[in-house]
Amino acid sequence: MTSLNVLKVAACGLKGTLPAQGWCELKKLQEIDLSNNNFEGRIPSCMANLISLYLLDLSNNNYFNENIVQSRLSSLTSLEYLSISNNNFLIPSTLSFLSNxxxxxxxxxxxxILALEPDTLSWIPTFQLKVFSLVNCSINIHNNKPPKFLHYQYDLRVISLSHNKLFGQFPNWLLENNTRLEIFILNNNSFMGPFIVPYDIRPNILNIDISNNYLQGPIPTNLGLIFPNLEFLKMSKNEFQGSIPSSFGNLVFLKVLELSKNNLSGTIPMHFLMGCNKLESLILSKNYFSGQIFSTNFNLTNLRYLHLDNNHFLGMLPTWVGNMSFLEDIVLAKNHFEGPVPVELCKLIRLIFLDLSDNNLFGSIPSCFNSSTIKFFQLNKNLLSGPISSAFRNNSNLLTLNLRDNHRTGSIPNWIGSISSLRILLLKANHLEGQIPIQLCHLKNLNILDLSHNKFLGPIPHCLSNISAASTYKPPLRYGLLLGGTVYEIQSYLNRNIESTKDPFSGIFLFDSVENVDEEVEFETKSRTCSYKGDILEYMYGIDLSCNNLAGKIPLELGRVSSYIRALNLSHNNISGPIPETFSNLKQLESLDLSHNNLNGKIPPQLAEMTSLAVFNVAHNNLSGPTPDRKNQFITFDESSYEGNPLLCGPQLHNGCTKMRQPSTMPVDSEGDEGGSFMDMGVFHISFVVAYITILLVIVAALYINPYWCRAWFNLIEVCIDTCYCFVVVHYRKLFNFITMTFK
Structure with a gap:
């Protein structure tokens, strides 16, 4: 095919090495697109003879692993477009192979993979790039700086150097030199110093992402004037100080503003919010902003993401927030908001994520809150009171319901079983009472259940073993809106022969995510409260029923709960009976706390086979017999794990079992007990009372039948009384004489 101009076999599932022969004959080839396959090995050396080639796309093959210098790509002097992204090419850090x-x-x-190349090999390029993307290429290099050839680039439209651990002063010169720049992405590096904007207006700039560096100082006051057409501005995770500049009010096209995790303070400028009516994402989390959130009804009708958590905002939640009909995320946690939860929130039919936790909100949750779109609902650590609202009844999409640390009263409603998708239920530290409803057992996707520090009573439901049954359940990840970034699709360039009048770079589309919202919950395990968020929630399974008034025996079925469970806490209740041997089935269990109950019998020796246990506590019960063998994890548990059980013995307790009375070999006729102590204390007390009364009756009967024994008995009593009286009188007189002599 010697007349072939374009060879495009992208995304065809091809694999193996490229043929070494045949390329030399394709002298007229202008475009080669082999992207999105599984090719491996080296680039055929004969490709170097394709002197008419202006487009070469080998991206997304993953298995090309050649040193790019040896590929002779430098011979392709007509090349205008080169994409080798997402492979294993070894590339010199100065990119000197591009010099021709x-x-x-x-x-x-x-x-x-970047390979360190000495700075002495610096070179001056003969080309002017319009698009340059070098992302995540610092596997073998630390504290590297941007390639020096960029100092000679003046026509860049797109530059992305993110995720490279680049070091040194922030390269403000890139913005200054390239007056036609549109996309400027340098996030997730180690740049320091201030961020300085150019002196003249740059109307072409649409996207700036300098987040996750070590930039300091104030945000330039004239930023909104220099970049009037900005659509995406991301400056999170730096060390910026001061307030939001008033010039932000000029950013009338702004869609995304992310300033989270800095040291910013002050109030939100009112004129800024009035002007930015196209704003879709406002992320100001983890700063020192204060004052009221918004004091006026702004025209933010396009807002989808509102994250103002971890600041010092105060006042009541505005009722007009219900007019923002596109809102999907509201995160206002860890502020000083007060008052009731606004009924107007019920209007937000697209709401997915609501986090108002750690504030001073009071009252009850509006019953109109029945949106089927809500997946994450967190109002923990407030002052909410009253019974659990029926707002979430029949919500088949709810994944997290977090109402812990409030003043909720009443019982868990039976309709809780209708929330079939629920995977996290946190009701800790309220005033809930009654029995744990068996309807909880219908929540088969539940992987974290915390009912601790309430007033629940009655038995533990046997069917709780049904929860976490879907051990392969994988919670959905929380992602933001796709609004700008570093993945390129260059359609018009590929079709430039057909549409020759079209700007060859107008087809560049960029995608990147708004700062992710990680769901975060607190759960006590291993004797401490831990915070779990993001992907780690996929692996956390736990049940905490501690600090209640639960009674009865531990159901044997609880030892058959999902083998993925990692924490089980039944401490500080009134649970009795033995520890089930079935607990030894919980191979992934890391924390087991059964302390401060009325458990009796032996500790099942099978528990010593639980190799994942980091915390084991059975203190302050009525357990007896030897402690489990000191092997696997049980070699790490000391006396504190067993204290408060006087009938236990073992090396941890400094109480050898050979010194103790051997347990009875007689079988104990106790229905349902597994193991037991050598003497039941209840039986002992009853037997003692019966024996005492029997002996007393025998003595009385004998004295009644035989008058002689009766007289002898009373004479003995009389002698004893007289003797005691004389003893007291004598000693009293001696004491009186001693006191008298002392005073004389």
Whole structure:
């Protein structure tokens, strides 16, 4: 096919090495697109003879592993577009292999391996790039700086150097030199110093992402004037100080503003919110902002993400927030908001994530809160009172219901079983009472259940073993809106021969996510409260029923709960009976706390086979017999795990079992007990009373039948009384004489 101009076999599932022969004959090839396959090995050396080639796309194959210098790509002097992203090419850090490519305009080398090259090999490029992306290429290099050839680039439209651990002063010169720049992405590096904007207006700039560095100082006061057409501004995770500049009010096209995790303070400028009516995402979390959130009804009708958590905002939640009909995320946790939960929130039919935790909200949750779209509902650590609202009844999408640390009263409603998708239920530290309803057992996707520190009574439901049955359940990840970034699709360039009048770079589309909202919950395990968020929640399974008034025996079925469970806490209740041997089935269990109950019998020796246990506590019960063998994890548990059980013995207790009375070999006729002590204390007390009364009756009967024994008995009593009287009188006189002599 010697007349072939375009060879495009992208995303065809091809694999193996490229053929070494045949390329030399394709002298007229201008475009080669082999992207999104599974090719491996080296680039055929004969490709170096394709002198007419202006587009080469080898991206997303993952298995090319050649040293790019040996590939002879530098011979392709007509090349304008080169994409080798997402492979294992070894690339020199100075990119000196490009020195002969005078026509190069687009260079995409993301996700490869940079090899350190001496600075003495610095070179001056003969090309002017329009698009340059070098993302996540610092596997073998630390504290590297941006390639020096970028100092000679003046026509860049897109530059992305993110995720490279680049070091040194922030390269403000990139913004200054490239006056036609549109996309500027340098996030997740180690740049320091201030962020300085150019002196003249740059109307082309649409996207700036400098988040996750070590930038300091104030945000430039004229930023909104220099970049009037900005749509995406991301400056999170730095060390910026001061307030939001008033010039932000000029950013009338702004869609995304992320300033979280800085040291910013002051109030939110009112004119800024009035002007930014296209705003879709406002992320100001983890700063020192104060004052009221918004004091006026702003026209933020496009807002989808509102994250103002971890600040010092105060006042009541505005009722007009219900007019923001596109809101999907509201995160206002850890502020000083007070008052009731606004009924107007019920209007938000698209709401997915609501977090108002750690404030001073009071009252009850509006019953109109029945939106089927809500997946994450967190109002923990407030002052909410009254019974659990029926607002979530029949919500088949709810994944998290967190109402812990409030003043809720009443019982758990039976309709709780209708929330079939629920995976996290946290009701800790309220004033809930009654029995634990068996309807909880219908929640088969539940992997964290915390009912601790309430007033629940009655038995533990046997059917709780049904929860966490879906051990392969994987909670959905929380992602933000796709609104700008570093993945490129260059359609018009591929079709430039057909649409020659079209700007070859107008087809570049960029995608990146708004700062992720990680669901975060607190759960006590291993004797401490831990915070779990993001992907780790996928692996956390636990049940905490501690600090209640639960009674009865531990159901044997509880030892058959999902083998993925990692924490089980039944401490500080009134539970009696033995410890089930079935607990030894919980191979992934890391924390087991049964302390401060009325458990009796032996500790099942099978528990010593639980190799994942980090915390084991059975203190302050009525357990007896030897402690489990000191092997596996049980070699790490000391006396504190067993204290308060006087009939236990073992090396941890400094009480050898050979010194204790051997347990009875007689079988104990106790229905349902597994193991037992050598003497039941209840039986002992009853037997003692019966024996005492029997002996007393025998003595009385004998004295009644035989008058002689009766007289002898009373004479003996009389002698004893007289003797005691004389003893007291004598000693009293001696004491009186001693006191008299002392005073004389």
């Amino acid at each position: 490519l005078s026509n190069l305009k687009i260079l995409l080398v993301d996700n490869n």
